[in-house]
Amino acid sequence: MPQMTMLEALNDAYHIAMEKDADVVTLGEDIGKKGGVFGTTAGLYDKFGDMRVMDTPLSECGIIGTAVGMALYGLKPVAEIQFLDFIYPGFDQIVSEMAKMRYRSGGEWTCPMVVRSPSGGGIRGGHYHSQSSEAYFAHTPGLRVVMPSTPGDAKGLLLASIFCDDPVIFLEPKALYRHGKADVEEGYYEVSLDEARIAREGNDVTLVSWGAMVPTCEQAADLAQEKGIGVELIDLRSVLPWDAATVIESVKKTGRLVVAQEAPRTCGFASEVSATVAEKAVEYLEAPIGRVSGFDTPFPYTLEHVYKPDKKRVLNAVEYVAGWE
């Protein structure tokens, strides 16, 4: 099997999707000749031309609004937002239009489309190139919100998203773009948008995460293992709709739960995971539900490494919860 970085895997998925189906088009800022500021769309412009790979004026409102129109017309547009922090000029089109089109038209009109965007910290980009905003989208019924954490998942989830009948917000953890290579299957395949991945099994503490935090959680799980704590790590892959059943199953086994996200804590998605367990499986809980998260502040520049939850912060939470009696 070929080895790829997440960026290469995403680029591979893009090429496959556009070859497979002429209705797949892509649009965004600097995605044409430049191939995207991270290179995710490299090679597409040369291969598919400017009718299917469209550099746009500087307007996220226009990118998403026109993509909605394309989807209504019958195309399968993939819109790139250069950084997730810049998605807000197009937020209205997402929450009022894309998410509600099927519902408000009684199923007559649908928006099978993807808005993909690099998300999270890791590139020393200060607070306008680093935020993790999945919670805004996770509170918006009608959307699917997907975040891969491995190259193989990234490819299979992006393909599944492009060919899905629902609108998808596809958030790419930019810190993992070049995090290392891993096996990626050749050719077309999908990874289910509805199933979490049990990244590692364990009996003592359930650790739930998604996107960029998953590798950090893996490191924390290694450290915990050294201390004799068996961590069951669940990578949600999708935060809306999300696979609560897998989490609840695990908590029934371990009795202990930590949820880790990079986003600020208050009203982040970790709170949803916690609240769901506190509602559905409280009787299995033997300890408080730990949350690890960014702080409730904007994202800083110089002290990015202090802000972002690291393996030690995750480990501390795991140890705290594991040690609770």
Next chain:
Amino acid sequence: MPQMTMLEALNDAYHIAMEKDADVVTLGEDIGKKGGVFGTTAGLYDKFGDMRVMDTPLSECGIIGTAVGMALYGLKPVAEIQFLDFIYPGFDQIVSEMAKMRYRSGGEWTCPMVVRSPSGGGIRGGHYHSQSSEAYFAHTPGLRVVMPSTPGDAKGLLLASIFCDDPVIFLEPKALYRHGKADVEEGYYEVSLDEARIAREGNDVTLVSWGAMVPTCEQAADLAQEKGIGVELIDLRSVLPWDAATVIESVKKTGRLVVAQEAPRTCGFASEVSATVAEKAVEYLEAPIGRVSGFDTPFPYTLEHVYKPDKKRVLNAVEYVAGWE
């Protein structure tokens, strides 16, 4: 003491604030001669003129963006968004600018301003005139997010918001605008933006809510009382920053918690309340943490009354949690 509806109380607060301080100005769609579609700004245009009471072009982006500029210049603008559902064209100015200005400028520049908007259901407005979107704002550090549930609080909280140094999202439960009259103190007073209100004391179940759901919760508490269940009802008043201490204190006493919101469940603010308690006071819990909420769907028109959580739905959750062993 005079008796006022919430609308009258808000209008009273507006008049008082604008008389007290010439730097208070207000802007929005139809707030001038028409006095607002709900009448919240009635009489202001005639009294304070078109330099301080400004009808604007149809652009929420412009309303909030120019208000940020006014605040930077030294005014205290109060921007009206006609319905909360229409705030998204201005979302970028809120999350990227208003919320982060103080932080990103190291405290040199600040945005003491209010964005006020009618929120929630109750007027048969379908899904674009009914949503409760406080969770988006509650996940945005730097903002204060306030929601009154009584006429007296509405006035005191609005005055406190206008004269506060932080930017405030002030959400008015439109279902309560004309819900009935209550005592409202005359003249200028503030209600703290940092303190929850214990709306009623009780020993069996803690019920936490805010905004439009508070009267519904009161009715549910009455029904519970008839069944011998003593409900302690906490009205949060602010959901960011919020008064977690009061909630935790109460849960330590009752051991049982239900949180009720009108918004869709997933990643709503109720999840934050639940997760905080599951983290900080799990050892006091004798039952699952119940959440009552809107469904995870857009807001419907004809079946609004089925969608919106009513007193019975709250009562059921209270009974369930109270009866848990």
Next chain:
Amino acid sequence: MAQATELLTVIDPKGKGKAPAGLDTDDFKAMYRAMLFTRLFDQRGMNLQRQGRIGFFVPSTGQEASQIGAAYAMGQEDVLFPSYRTHSIALLKGISLKRMYDQMWGNDGDAVKGRQMPNHFTFKDINWVSISSPIGTQISQAAGAARAAQIKGDKLAVWAWFGDGGTSSNDFHAGLNFAGVWKSPCIFMCENNHWAISVPQEMQTASHSFAAKAVAYGMPGMRVDGNDVFAVYEASRQARERALNGDGPTLIENLTFRMGPHSSSDDPKRYQPPELFESWQKKDPIERFQQWLAAEGIWTEAWEDKLRTEIMGEIAEAVEAAESTPQPEIETIFTDVYAEMPTLLKDQLEGLKEQIRRDGDIEDTGGAFPL
């Protein structure tokens, strides 16, 4: 590129003028009928709302020529992004009144399954895209759909409808800018009816006209007498021709007047100078067209009476049918959120059914729309 700042007019205020080429008596009759139908539909709609039988209504009184003139220039394959005030187009295109009233009652027959307020139609069979409440959002979508047609090589035009207020929206700027750069076959129809609820056009923009805004996007802008059905038809026809020839988008401003309230919840007396209203009442688009038709010997009182009786009969029948159709099932709260209902929603639906089994039907405590 012509930037017409003068007003395009065909029928003068006295009802004189030469019909555009290509239209014959049947067309004139169909246009008049649709305009009259719209006027009567609007009167009935406002009444139904006043009687508390529907929750809300948006009339288009005064704008019938502006809408029917353009709609008559549309091709069948064209795609339409309407506004909440353009139901006249559905009437012209022969959408059944039952479908329209079902939507307004939000009943079990409603295509949108009771999820939207009255006037928020969807008619996929005539390429009528679902209407949204947020102002402007359909403008950038139309630009995107027009781009999609280009990509697919389809020969058609995409029409975006909006008001003077809509020109201030983010999506107006984005939509026209993208369409300009892409040279997409998109027609941007701005009905300048002088008001955005209570905000007058001169507080909407300092631009000397809305049509002038086309300059900013490198497309032609046309300013049209919106109470003259032939002028609107002619401008629209030209714009469509340009679109189909690959010459790109056009912005059309129809200068007209909202002769009623913004909606059933509004009272213009609070903000509108009565003289302004009166001056426009004299320019009623239906009367103007009637005069022209009468001069041509097409319009007669007998015909008018026949039309009115016919239309009122159709309306009465459809109203009765819609009113006696039951509410949608509670399942409709949960369907169509996703292509397939996810577990979470299945559970919530089950919970709701359980509540109703235990506590009985949920009380409808009402609520009246203020806007």
Next chain:
Amino acid sequence: MAQATELLTVIDPKGKGKAPAGLDTDDFKAMYRAMLFTRLFDQRGMNLQRQGRIGFFVPSTGQEASQIGAAYAMGQEDVLFPSYRTHSIALLKGISLKRMYDQMWGNDGDAVKGRQMPNHFTFKDINWVSISSPIGTQISQAAGAARAAQIKGDKLAVWAWFGDGGTSSNDFHAGLNFAGVWKSPCIFMCENNHWAISVPQEMQTASHSFAAKAVAYGMPGMRVDGNDVFAVYEASRQARERALNGDGPTLIENLTFRMGPHSSSDDPKRYQPPELFESWQKKDPIERFQQWLAAEGIWTEAWEDKLRTEIMGEIAEAVEAAESTPQPEIETIFTDVYAEMPTLLKDQLEGLKEQIRRDGDIEDTGGAFPL
């Protein structure tokens, strides 16, 4: 209202032309010094980034006349909403290099306390509003600040700076529209440097110029040779006069060229035709002004050498001071979120301190900016 479509030029490509009234030799020297300072600051900035000493840099090479010409027309009381590419204005206004480098190092002396990337300055003492990364947001804010000045009766102008790309933003449309309606004393400075990262101006809009967009907002639009410092000064001066006279806003387009990469992370070779670059290199704004100054006997090689030595010395000193200043304290992550730190943040800060007490300092795993 004049809608100038011709290009306003004062100094011709040969360096000939008549200086605007009101400027004397000291002014010319100050302008030239600021332009040269900017060029050297930019070269040093790019080097510092290449050496890994700062994380990011945005040069303004090629745009020195466009920026200094306008900045020279500002009044001291004017309010400035700058862009990330206009640090030249701070250099002109005498902001100390130490303050600028502290920001770029994000160190303990940084006014923004290490919270923003390099080039995102705030200088309240010169009414320089905090710079944002999101494109366009400052444009509507400037319109609002200008309105506030009107409301307070203050006589001044508010300046909003943005690029060709910025004209496509929501806030451009809203800001110019509101300012037009309010007739606010706002000057909208569009630096058309031909590129929005890799997107060329002709893919940004189909409008024949950016200045032409002023028509849509009922304000004058001026198209100015942005490599001619006197032309820019003159246009800006006129716009400011209009603003102070109560005649409302102006849109100015400075036609110029980005002679370097978008930022330290960009490589224009991937998208820019080399001929285009070369043709603009010949129009270098500093060389053009130098020629004029030389012809007037003001510029000499000796003076140039002196200036360069002086500036490079200042830079070296400030770089060293900034580089040896420590990082901000970890408390700075939590302060300035609110006027007073709420309990939640106090708790989070305590938790962080506790972690560091237990586990030691948190490792800086780095990360390089791609854009």
